[in-house]
Amino acid sequence: MKKPSLRTRVLTGAAVAAALGAGTFGALSANASTPAAAPAAAVEADTANRNLQQTTHLTAAAATRAAQATLEAARKENQRVSVAVVDRNGNTVVTLRGDGAGPQAYESAVKKAYTAVSWNAPTSELAKRLEQAPNLKDVPGTLFLAGGAPVQVKGAPVAGIGVAGAPSGDLDEKFANAGVAALAK
Numbered sequence: 001m002k003k004p005s006l007r008t009r010v011l012t013g014a015a016v017a018a019a020l021g022a023g024t025f026g027a028l029s030a031n032a033s034t035p036a037a038a039p040a041a042a043v044e045a046d047t048a049n050r051n052l053q054q055t056t057h058l059t060a061a062a063a064t065r066a067a068q069a070t071l072e073a074a075r076k077e078n079q080r081v082s083v084a085v086v087d088r089n090g091n092t093v094v095t096l097r098g099d100g101a102g103p104q105a106y107e108s109a110v111k112k113a114y115t116a117v118s119w120n121a122p123t124s125e126l127a128k129r130l131e132q133a134p135n136l137k138d139v140p141g142t143l144f145l146a147g148g149a150p151v152q153v154k155g156a157p158v159a160g161i162g163v164a165g166a167p168s169g170d171l172d173e174k175f176a177n178a179g180v181a182a183l184a185k
Helices: 006-033 060-076 103-119 123-129 134-138 169-183
Strands: 082-087 092-097 148-153 156-164
Touching: 060 082, 060 092, 060 156, 060 169, 082 103, 082 169, 092 103, 103 123, 103 148, 103 156, 103 169, 123 148, 123 169, 148 169, 156 169
Parallel strands: none
Antiparallel strands: 082 092, 082 156, 148 156
């Protein structure tokens, strides 16, 4: 039997690859339009397994309650702020822009919340650390200005609340702490 030419082998390979790709695409398209079948048997996770870790996160309802309490504390002092609540991983759960808050306040609030949860410390304290470690400010997504407070459970961070827009970071942080306190109720 004569060995096929290189051109024939390449064309045959391309045709086989195209057919397999079309079959895979068709199967994926069909699966996307039909509901997934229930698994045959439930698999139990062994929570004693060293390879698993449980974490604590705020619910969306709790994050919203904290954000609303923060805005209320600012409103009582006639301050126009934005507030952000992020989870333990720094993902934004809730943001609220208070009436009349400046356009820069939204992003600043998110960054302050992220910074507070990342270091498990109020951002006013972290801003002081810049004197010893000025490169901290280069970490992406962070903002080392007062106005962020961590939410802790047994000393571990589970969320961060950031506030921006008041005339001083001290006021921003005061309002963030009001949000943290609302979670204790």
